[in-house]
Amino acid sequence: MAVTIKDIAKKVGKSTTTVSRALHDHDDISPETKELVRKAAAELGYRPSILAQRLQKQRSDTIGFILPPFGPRYFDPFISEFLAGIGNTAARNGLDLLVSTHPPGESEMNAYREKVHSRLVDGLIIVRTRLKDPRIDFLLEENFPFVSFGRVENQQDFMLVDEDGELGMRLLVEHLLSLNHRRIAVIAPPTNLTFTLHRLKGIREKLNEARLELDDDLVVHGDLTNRSGYEMASELLRRSQPPTAIVACNDLMAFGAMSAAQEQGFVIGRDISITGFDDIPMAEHSHPPLTTVHQPIYQIGARLCDMLINTIRGIPVKERVVLLRPELIIRQSCGAVP
Amino acid sequence: MAVTIKDIAKKVGKSTTTVSRALHDHDDISPETKELVRKAAAELGYRPSILAQRLQKQRSDTIGFILPPFGPRYFDPFISEFLAGIGNTAARNGLDLLVSTHPPGESEMNAYREKVHSRLVDGLIIVRTRLKDPRIDFLLEENFPFVSFGRVENQQDFMLVDEDGELGMRLLVEHLLSLNHRRIAVIAPPTNLTFTLHRLKGIREKLNEARLELDDDLVVHGDLTNRSGYEMASELLRRSQPPTAIVACNDLMAFGAMSAAQEQGFVIGRDISITGFDDIPMAEHSHPPLTTVHQPIYQIGARLCDMLINTIRGIPVKERVVLLRPELIIRQSCGAVP
């Protein structure tokens, strides 16, 4: 059906070897032959069978990405940008991107095992790391190329990019302290996620430095969705002693919190201050615009992908652990306590 | 390096043919041999080379999805859910999902041509169709299996799922009319997208039925982002005769519009009514919660993927054009005009 090098070989009266080498521009083929072969290939509409090349080369030229959906509706504002970051980088390097979805849990490791053993991908990209992350343990053990967006607790001899969430929170809390906030509540993400640890640590330590304590009663946990931000904030604000500021650990929960506050008649930035983390595009256009910490998701994806590609190609990566310096974005969702 | 059927064959003292057939449970192999082969395979830790199987079978067992990013920041709340829908469905059927990103424009068609000709995917999923869509013309011409989320203007002999945007808008406008709105503005998406046409048509015709006209001066175009919703609404609301209702053609722009309105001191649901379209999870938790039209993105993705898989497998698809009935979600962003 499809045109193969055999067809070209027949047409130009040469061997398939010669054709193959001509097409790859090897320098042991005469210019005339090359020309001849190229023309024939073009005329016949030849397209190499990538599959055959891959089988022969024993490389898949493909990067795998298993996205762990969160919550019931799979809504994740990160994904599109992150995907673009890795997708574009992979494409620029002639690699394909194989994507699948698999929630954390029971069968998760099967999904990873299968990807690794099928030899359908040359490397994997991990996101949303947990404190103890079986995916990373497994890949390390298998000695399979991978990079990770996020750290884990016990291991660190692998390539990763992460934002310095601790510093990000320090900047944020510093800002809140300068506005005289003392009763600061936190809507934290699930505790098994690594970045939760860092963010809480940043908050706690910055407060301690100001001789303040993070009140455990004011730390609640959400699941990173709008809804949970809404629910947690609703509860916090109905207390007899509501906080003057709510630090939500991601923008989505911050939006939920803003909605809850407004519903209860609070004016955000005056009666209550609310902060987010991530700086998704929407943060700029919420009402009021959200004070948050910027994460360059696209760049993180691109950088990770670059590291992985180099590794796959055997090029040593100098910086194996990249910790990005976060940027505080001050908008109007925080105001001074009288 | 990796274990192959050859190794198994050697171990059990049979031919590779027998091993292959035993592993696939053909019924011309004795139970004993099957047992023997299976045990040997397990012991050696055999994993089939999917690549080799695919080369031999001349099928890639892979579905392709090229996502057309919008705007500078690739932010698209749809993607994660849509991806989950197609990813899970593909996985359930043993197919892989190959994802790449490519913006509309110049080289877009090359990306599609390459996917088709590389024979790396058995079918493609198209999203965000344009009125005249070269991707669809091309795939139709190539007779390559594909399905589309969205219609096009001139062609309709291909499989697609779409929401009935016209009806959705009719429901929405009906709601606004019942609240006595007469000066209704529209923030429309780019005119080259097919769904823009349907949504505008729904608005226009419903108004006509009520003996009203859609004032062209009140129709502005955004690019589906928050920011553009914000900018367009800012301008609309600063006019001497501002509208009493703004129909944004997607939720993201509606949020931007809400932000602009609030910034100018409007109370949403009282001074100005704003509607969206899509019902992304955030719509429920904005302030005020957004009146919008629901699109079951996950299900659309899953359905599309199912159709495509059937086609690839040669199973005829009975319903080739699926138009989903939209659901109006009334929340608090709209109120009655005094």
Place this chain on the structure above:
DNA sequence: TTGAAAGCGCTAACAC
């Protein structure tokens, strides 16, 4: 019930 041989499309070592 099993095996030999051919082939999917391509590349590479080695000879000429």
Place this chain on the structure above:
DNA sequence: GTGTTAGCGCTTTCAA
């Protein structure tokens, strides 16, 4: 410069 041969790992006639 070019061709022969072998092989990537697997499946599938066809014959035994």
